[in-house]
Amino acid sequence: MNAPDISDPIRGLFDWLAAARERGEPDPQTATLATVDPAFAKPSVRTINVQIDEDALVFFVNAHTGKGQHLQWHPYVALCFFWHGLQQQITIEGVVEVLDADAADRLWAQRSRESQLTARSSEQHAVFGDPEAFRERREHERETYDFERVPRPEHWVAYRLLPTRLEFWAAGWHRLHSRRLFERAPNGGWQSTVQEP
Numbered sequence: 001m002n003a004p005d006i007s008d009p010i011r012g013l014f015d016w017l018a019a020a021r022e023r024g025e026p027d028p029q030t031a032t033l034a035t036v037d038p039a040f041a042k043p044s045v046r047t048i049n050v051q052i053d054e055d056a057l058v059f060f061v062n063a064h065t066g067k068g069q070h071l072q073w074h075p076y077v078a079l080c081f082f083w084h085g086l087q088q089q090i091t092i093e094g095v096v097e098v099l100d101a102d103a104a105d106r107l108w109a110q111r112s113r114e115s116q117l118t119a120r121s122s123e124q125h126a127v128f129g130d131p132e133a134f135r136e137r138r139e140h141e142r143e144t145y146d147f148e149r150v151p152r153p154e155h156w157v158a159y160r161l162l163p164t165r166l167e168f169w170a171a172g173w174h175r176l177h178s179r180r181l182f183e184r185a186p187n188g189g190w191q192s193t194v195q196e197p
């Protein structure tokens, strides 16, 4: 496959996501998120789900988790999508900003009630959480908000990713892979370089 012929990398990313979905990739919007622990300048990675909202990449974190803490102090991230069936990858570097409360509430409202109850009750930051205590907290939340809207907890924070660098990678025969790199230009547009076999 040739390198993607796209002039707008964000649109190109959405096209590749759509292609992955059409191909039936399991969890095409799952990506690996790297953050930096500023206290020790150490990298840290984990899987997250990425949503597209108003033409932006958005994800949610529990503010008490490692990444939640890192992003409060150091908003630079790297994100990597890999779609096995397509043999395509997109790596993104950029900076994140917190979505305002109205936008976060709107996205929170799209979650199922059960998922909201879990988010309110889970302690992702605890190294070994107590499952029994979790179930009790969840049951307590369920009773508290019986027949009511489940409110978004303050620690459930939505971030928007503003990419500054994207690299599209498509596997080719005999390791003749195609790559297309986009970097933010000083004028706010994109500079693009292609490597084709």
Ligand SMILES: Cc1cc2nc3c(=O)[nH]c(=O)nc-3n(C[C@H](O)[C@H](O)[C@H](O)COP(=O)(O)O)c2cc1C
Pocket (backbone or CB within 6 Å): 030, 044, 045, 046, 047, 048, 049, 050, 059, 060, 061, 062, 065, 066, 067, 068, 124, 125
């Ligand atoms: C498929 C998958 C999707 C996940 N999605 C999210 C997510 O969207 N947000 C999130 O905070 N954690 C998500 N997690 C959990 C994180 O990978 C991680 O284990 C947890 O958030 C604590 O990470 P941290 O301490 O490194 O911040 C997901 C895990 C998996 C396996």
